Amino acid sequence: MASHRKSRPTGTRVAGIRTPALATAALTSVALLSQSANAAPAAPSTDGNPSLEEVEKKVDELYRQAESATEKYNAAKEKTANQRKRVDTLLDDVAERTQSLNEAREELGSFAAAQYRTGSAVPGTATFLLADSPQDYFDQDQLMGRLTGRQKAAVDDYVTQQSETMEKRREATESLETLTDTQNDLKTAKATVQKKLGTARELLSKLTAEERARLAAIEKKKQEEAARKAAELARQQAEERERQEQAAQQQEDGSSGAGSGGTGPGTGTGSSTSPSAPDASYGTKAEKALAFARAQIGKPYVWGATGPGSYDCSGLTQAAWKAAGVTLPRTTYDQVDAGTTVPLSQAQAGDLVFFYDDVTHVGIYIGNGMMIHAPKPGTYVREESVYYDGESSIHSVVRPA
Known part of the structure; x- marks a missing residue:
């Protein structure tokens, strides 16, 4: 599938990277x-x-x-x-x-x-x-x-x-x-x-060395903007969770006031009542997937690689969720259909974030507008803002389990 997106200046997208300075x-x-x-x-x-x-x-x-x-x-x-x-x-x-x-x-x-x-x-x-x-x-x-x-x-x-x-x-x-x-x-x-x-x-x-320095300055500015947007997304998500918890509490209070009885302490779990919130089993699996992904930070991107020493973007997401007992397809084209699509504002840790119109990149959401991904050849697995390539580059968010 050939790319049909317009070119976007992105630089190196090194926000949050955990790699040597020379690299x-x-x-x-x-x-x-x-x-x-x-x-x-x-x-x-x-x-x-x-x-x-x-x-x-x-x-x-x-x-x-x-x-x-x-x-x-x-x-x-x-x-x-x-x-x-x-x-x-x-x-x-x-x-x-x-x-x-x-x-x-x-x-x-x-x-x-x-x-x-x-x-x-x-x-x-x-x-x-x-x-x-x-x-x-x-x-x-x-x-x-x-x-x-x-x-x-x-x-x-x-x-x-x-x-x-x-x-x-x-x-x-x-x-x-x-x-x-x-x-x-x-x-x-x-x-x-x-x-x-x-x-x-x-x-x-x-x-030249001068050109590289100028490009690094341009990239730093882009990183700062991506970080600002990630912080804004984190704020919006926190507000959304609070609204969900308040709605759940009101529903529980209403049920208790109606004499429903039998609802002991802890029956209302807030976000668990929201259709966009994952259940407990998803949270457990997501934690395992994220633990695996974090352990890969610093390993090189190699196209076509599925680990354990190197990964490409879909190879990393496939391996991470496999560690959680969930089998994902190999490519981004198939992974985007391997779950439930949710709004970015309701993204949960462990969800997959896909990029570009032709769905050629994917990362694992970790919360607060950040993700872990294997960016591209010459880079390393790292944490980065989901806005690393601009807001328009985000295609969709999928909950795989």
Whole structure:
């Protein structure tokens, strides 16, 4: 799925990063140096070279496209693995059926040979072993009339086995062709990612120290704005929880005043009565998922990786929720449908936050407008504001369990 979003200047998105200072400086440069091979060129500056802002936009577009290609790679890799299993199963089945078919063929051959020796059939009986269709041969009245019931049953069984074996061979052939196509898709996606990241490295080598410092200053300003928005979201969520708790308390007081009785202390749990609030079991699972995600902070982003030493964005979320006993699909495209969509204002710790129109990035919400995610190549798993790439980049929030 090709990205169809407009380019957004994002810089390196290092707010909340827990990585060495040198790595952070390098990441700041890398995040600003990508360019799509087919992206429309930006207007050059007066000296004929792209301005810092123009480079930043080109870099952002490249990383978005690389991220999209990574998810395509993940999907093709998973599909390849599943198809390979199917092909292996079919080939094993065909081998077993072929062995059984050969044994049945030998038995029928012995029938024909015995009839030839006793003179009960014409010498042409020997051609059975070379016939394309044993049924056509045995359908001849002069031979079928002389077969015993057991021999006729053997003929019928052989014909059935032959038909089933041919069908399985056809399925195996088609599956092999599909596997080849998927492997080609896998190679294409891999080449696309590598090409775009190679372009980023090439652009990185052209930045001067002064330009890197200027870009770092631009990025710092963006981080501050992202942090401000995260704090505002945290305030809104706190107000929402308070309203829910007050509504739950009023409902409990009303029930008690009506003489409902039987409602002992602690029966009203506040947010648990809200349709947007997760139940206790979700909270327990979310805690396990978040504990796992926090333990991965500082590990490098590697496209296509699912751990334990490195991750891409969907590989991290899949592994985190697997640690909580919940199985998520491999790609962002599928993970976004693996749960209940909730408003960002009602996001709970453990929810998945998806980004961009083509749903090519995902992080795990930890509360207070923050998340843990594996941002992009050249970076590390880190905590960061959900507004790290601007408010418009947020696609949806999904509660996976």
